[in-house]
Amino acid sequence: MSKVLLINGSPNEYGNTWTALKEAADSLEQHGAETEMLYLGKQPMAGCIACYKCVKSGTCVFDDQVNQVIERLEQYDGLIIGSPVYFAGPSGRLCAFLDRLFWAGGKRMAGKLAAAVVCCRRGGASAALDRLNRYFTYSNMCVVGSSYWNLVHGLKAGEVKEDTEGMQTMQNLGKNMAWLLRNMEAGKDSGVQRPDYERKVYTNFVR
Numbered sequence: 001m002s003k004v005l006l007i008n009g010s011p012n013e014y015g016n017t018w019t020a021l022k023e024a025a026d027s028l029e030q031h032g033a034e035t036e037m038l039y040l041g042k043q044p045m046a047g048c049i050a051c052y053k054c055v056k057s058g059t060c061v062f063d064d065q066v067n068q069v070i071e072r073l074e075q076y077d078g079l080i081i082g083s084p085v086y087f088a089g090p091s092g093r094l095c096a097f098l099d100r101l102f103w104a105g106g107k108r109m110a111g112k113l114a115a116a117v118v119c120c121r122r123g124g125a126s127a128a129l130d131r132l133n134r135y136f137t138y139s140n141m142c143v144v145g146s147s148y149w150n151l152v153h154g155l156k157a158g159e160v161k162e163d164t165e166g167m168q169t170m171q172n173l174g175k176n177m178a179w180l181l182r183n184m185e186a187g188k189d190s191g192v193q194r195p196d197y198e199r200k201v202y203t204n205f206v207r
Contacts, residue, residue: 001033001034002034002077002182002185003034003036003077004079005035005036005038005080006080007079007082007094008082009082009084009093010083010084011091013039014157015084016152016154016155016158017118018037018039019157020117020119020160021082022037023170024080024117024173024174025037026171026174028177031179032181033078036076040065040097044093045064046096047100048100049061058105059105062100066100066101067104070101070104073108078144079113079141080116080177081132082116083117083118083119083128084118085124085128088127089127089128089131107139109139110141110197111140113143113144113177113180114143115144116132117173118151119151119152119154119160120152120153125149125151140197144177144180145173146172150169151169152167152169154166
């Protein structure tokens with residue numbers, strides 16, 4: 001059975017971001033996928049210090065939730081990352097976590113399905129979604145869409161349940177990801193191989 005990791009980047013464990021992720025998770029499970037929810041908590045999260053030690057070790061020098069996820073990446077076939085919107089962007093803690101996760105473990109992300117979910121009171125959701133989607137499109141992941149952009153609106157905890165279209169978008173996101181996961185399983189059973197990527201070429205635009 002395919003498994004999807006949902007990461008809650010909100011400091012509020014059971015706030016609106018969780019509610020949106022839970023709606024997607026329930027839909028995934030209803031359509032045959034297993035899910036796991038990861039809450040990043042409220043404590044400070046170290047940002048990347050560009051030491052490049054992870055290039056050789058494959059793990060981050062800060063031994064926290066980042067390394068815990070990296071160690072288990074092979075268990076997950078998809079990722080859904082959720083965040084509240086702060087100044088038209090994801091939460092700072094989540095960005096620090098993702099910067100390190102995708103730099104240290106990015107090669108292991110290739111071929112997995114991915115989606116971002118954001119929750120806002122009023123505006124800034126599109127910019128926050130764009131920021132999160134860039135992690136996926138940098139890492140040879142396949143981004144899953146829905147019947148609208150993956151965003152919900154609400155302020156007080158649980159208020160997003162009143163966003164009928166937003167909740168439907170989360171349900172359809174789960175359906176689409178579950179369907180694509182089944183297609184990937186069928187392809188694998190039929191002998192369809194994932195792409196064989198060449199060694200990444202880095203070009204610095206400095207003369």
